[in-house]
Amino acid sequence: MDVVVVVDSERISLAALLAALVACRTFPESRYHFAAPSGCPFWRQDALRGLAADLAIPLLEIPTPALQVEGRPYRILNKVQALAAFGARPALLTDSDLFFHRPLPAEYLTWRACPAAVPEHGQIELPWQRLYEACGLPQPQLRQLCGSGAASRPWFNAGLVAAPDAAALGRAWLEMAERVNHLEWVPRRFPYLDQIALPLAMASLAPQGTLTAASVLDGRLNQNLFHWQKDQSYVGNGIGLHHHGRLSLVQRYLPGLLPWAASVHPQARSIIDRYAAYEEAPSNG
Template sequence: MTDTHIFFVADGARLDWQSWLLAASLAQAHAGQPGVHLYAYAGADWLPQIGPVTRAIYSETGVELRPLPQAPEWAKPYPHGNKIVAATDRRGDGRGIFLDTDMICLKPLTALAALPDTHVAAAPEGRPTWGPDDRWQRAYDHFRLPLPEARVRLLRGKRPEHLPYFNAGLIAMPEEVGPDGKRFANHWLETALDFDHRCAIAQKRPWLDQITLPLTMARFGYTAHVLDETWNHSLSHRGDSIVDTPDVHILHYHRCMFLEAAPQWPGILSRFFDLVPKAHHAAARDGLRELGLTVGL
């Protein structure tokens, strides 16, 4: 069976607190699943500040804490680029799956490991947050690429068809080295840096990762495997339409108020405290409250 390497970035207090819930949910969703490996990445400045609650949760969930590789020279500071930097770390052959920390895993992600080595999987973005089309034309022109004929259907509002554009909160990528000696993550970082420094185009941030994801696929011959909404189910701004959908793999909550409105939340919180050693319950409650969640005594 192909190994599944699931990783996230927990660099800083807020991401650290979010990672507690993510790590617990990943461990619970993949209990008994062979070949699943979990990783958390933190920068050199944050690693010494990681406290006993985080370390205890990572120990209980089997998360390997790793230093974030050194950031490249972006044109301007770009914290979102940490996901690309983390992706370049070598974890082993198989399928790498990056997750944002503001996510809860409800079902195993191992089916994504069965994709061909040339496929990169992600769900479309909800809305066309970067554009319009003439800006995309310039982006593809920068790399001397034709504008794609393929379209994806965005997942929110009127769900329009759009040039390939994906939410970068969940990306499943091959870990194998290609014929040029590089992995997908190296190609993505190379593309993002080139676009950041050399393409004179407006409003790259914070969407640089999402802009360059389809550009990387087009440059290096990867196939976009378009996931449906169950793989990256956004809870934000749904109002009364936040419902318990049993086929969802990932809840992407963005803000605590949306997570607390989800019918799955009481069970998520209960299972979290079932996993955390009781000696750390009080400190864990404090951290979740700092994050913005309502947690009882």
């Protein structure tokens, strides 16, 4: 199973290497691919590229995003461009701060003829009917359960997306992002443009022309760790852990995982320690 991860900064590169190290132990069927824009720090870090080479991780150079969203550069577009450049092959796009602590069965994904993604933790109110109409798509009847338990219109976490044809989804996602970016009546385009455009792109590629239950992946593939949640021991029953850089919480709920990953490669302990240094103290908000 091909897993595509963007590595466009040192912190994100360290997180992606940690995910690949964990997968060596927990998900050996996965094949990680790193995508980095030309000129980003990853290409200048010999140690990081060397470890990627030791782990047999192919590197994909992608263009630096030119899109401006509400007057600001939109680096999140890197994930869209990574899919577009990967080719007409199935792929699983993940955020760098998500790793699999048990295998994801390939047959769970291979039967799907359409792109699919995991629900977001919380819902967001947007002018969805007008958005679908502006993109020439019927509004889906589907309602999904967010991680918070709320019933919501399709609203996905772009940190885990399955594509039967990576290039096709990347192109459609980029097209929808550029289209939505020009709709000034759409609020919160920064920073959510990628998430707003994702269900539109997925619907455009669905066989029925709309989102269905086949478009929604099980939330256990992307269980979030939050510093404000009291007890999150349930993450041990999941498959994918979206840790948001909180390695202290990973150590609390999955205490054996990081030492296990550290035994994969002589540099693994150094990667874990360097990444852990980025963890910020929890805020009060």
